[in-house]
Amino acid sequence: MTAMLNIRDLRAYYGQVQALHGLTFSLSEGSLTALLGANGAGKTTTLRAICNMVRSTGAIEFEGEALGARSTENIVRLGIAHVPQGRGTFTTLTVEENLQLGAISRKDRAGIVSDIERMYEHFPVLKQRYTQQAGTLSGGEQQMLAVARALMLRPRLMLLDEPSFGLAPLVVRDLFKILGKINREDKVTILVVEQNAQLALELADQAYVIETGRIVMSGPAKDVATNEDVRKSYLGY
């Protein structure tokens, strides 16, 4: 498999504070990769750096294209969908408008219409509520909406920041099932940042563990899951 996303020596800064200290990793096309680590390790910063939402140095290449000089919106237009922490719902707009916005950079109107129908199949609850203001949805429904909105881009790569945050365990199971399906059937490469390491490792085929801005372990998800240190530090058993 070829590498779709290549990151070399990534350093990111918030003002004077350095949050990433030379991250190097890559994602192969079609993979589902988990990025694990404790609070403050730099997981969210890594995702934000990929979309140029935080000041960073180093090289980020997506399908051979350097992302460094591109603005956030131009990176998204390459086919990188980012589901941010806290979901980023357009709370004052309707559910359907949120979905339309996901596809706002696309030109194929017929495709957009059929994709909205497809999202309603993936997430039936959104169909029931399509005229409602998105802010009135529950946390779980908003997370579904955020994932659906990201898919409306027809992304090649999807970045998810803590999709399980604040959701009931059953809802998380559903959501992860859908993510697996999207990865397999729609061939979307996925990079997911998670606190819920156990669940993420069940789903993923690759995993990276990050600690204070550095990658400390990498490999197939199965190996990482059975690693003694990881189990103690992140899986808690």
Add this chain to the structure above:
Amino acid sequence: MELFTNQILAGISTGAIYACMALAVVMIYQAIDHLNFAQGEMAMFSTFISWQLMQWGIPYWWAFLITIAVSFVGGIAIERALFRPLAKAPILTQVAGFIALFSIINSSAGLIWDFTIKQYPTPFGSSPFLGSQLISTHQAGMIGVTVLLLIALYVFFQYTRVGLAMRAAASVPESARLVGINTSWMIALGWGMAAAIGAIAGILIAPVVFLEPNMMGGVLLYGFAAAVLGGLTSPFGAVVGGFLVGIFENLAGTYIPGVGNELKLPIALALIVTVLVVKPAGLFGRPIMKRV
């Protein structure tokens, strides 16, 4: 009773102008979270441009359309040149920017067209409307143009992709960028549209207040009052607020002893203060909530 109806109708017709100004104010407030103090001066300058075009012999409606187009481009130019560099500056710097813009435009207009008061034509005439003594054809025309403008804006924001993108950028800028919207251009577009709406307001009110560089001072205050009353986050509220302020202003001027024409303006200020104390989000605005 006749006097009362008359005052209500007069209130609605000046209210139409306040509604336009309030709409322009809300448009920019949505985009950058600040009130544009120079909104009225921009409208005044646009009105002078249309007057100049007519002096050169261009017919009214052509001058009207050209002025709107020029104002739209001018609004975008002002945002790109002046406020984009200030986007991340502290609020006081931005306020200073607005005040600078205010006096630059005001003085330039005085320099180019001097400060004498000029007559401004109306295409609607000023005879009684439909034979009624209550309202003139110009007043009816003002209301008509405003209503058309509102419908056009509603359709734009509700049914076009650019309109949707603008609403998204105003709602959650970061998410808007994450779906590929160039939020910086959406702000510029908001400025352009605000300038164009202001131009329409200026052209409609000029036959009433006459054309001179300070013509919009009072009008803008009423526009602010309308926007605050309706809610700074709601274009619909701004319009309703505009009509309410217009009616309120006229009734108070007529029926409250001692207010009269001279003391009408403080009423706008009193209204702003009252709304901010009693219902800060306005009649139709959403309360701003922040997690702490």
